[in-house]
Amino acid sequence: xxxxxxxxxxxxxxxxxxDCGYIIAxxxxxxxxxxxxxxxxxxxxGSGEGRALVDHVRTWARDQGLWPLVVxxxxxxxxxxxxxxxxxxxxxxxxxxxxxxxxxxxxxPGA
Numbered sequence: 001x002x003x004x005x006x007x008x009x010x011x012x013x014x015x016x017x018x019d020c021g022y023i024i025a026x027x028x029x030x031x032x033x034x035x036x037x038x039x040x041x042x043x044x045x046g047s048g049e050g051r052a053l054v055d056h057v058r059t060w061a062r063d064q065g066l067w068p069l070v071v072x073x074x075x076x077x078x079x080x081x082x083x084x085x086x087x088x089x090x091x092x093x094x095x096x097x098x099x100x101x102x103x104x105x106x107x108x109p110g111a
Contacts, residue, residue, distance in 0.1 A: 020040055038050065
């Protein structure tokens with residue numbers, strides 16, 4: 001599995017594993033439920049496994065009183081965007097990033 005299948009859930013969060021993947025989620029500082037990481041084996045993508053993992057988090061988040069459910073998806077991850085939209089989610093934010101190249105406080109590795 002890519003990512004880190006042994007990565008623990010965040011404080012107050014949850015981790016759910018299936019035979020084909022896993023999902024990690026937890027509360028943020030605003031009371032939202034944030035999906036931190038999700039992975040489905042490529043041979044099982046399109047089988048409903050990802051939907052089942054997200055549905056597991058949805059149930060958990062409701063039980064915890066956390067809402068809305070939030071996930072960050074890179075602009076270039078069009079398959080991920082299509083997946084989340086098929087689950088009824090909608091894009092609500094644009095995130096800007098400054099890589100701080102050459103910055104004295106955050107030098108790049110190997111720089």
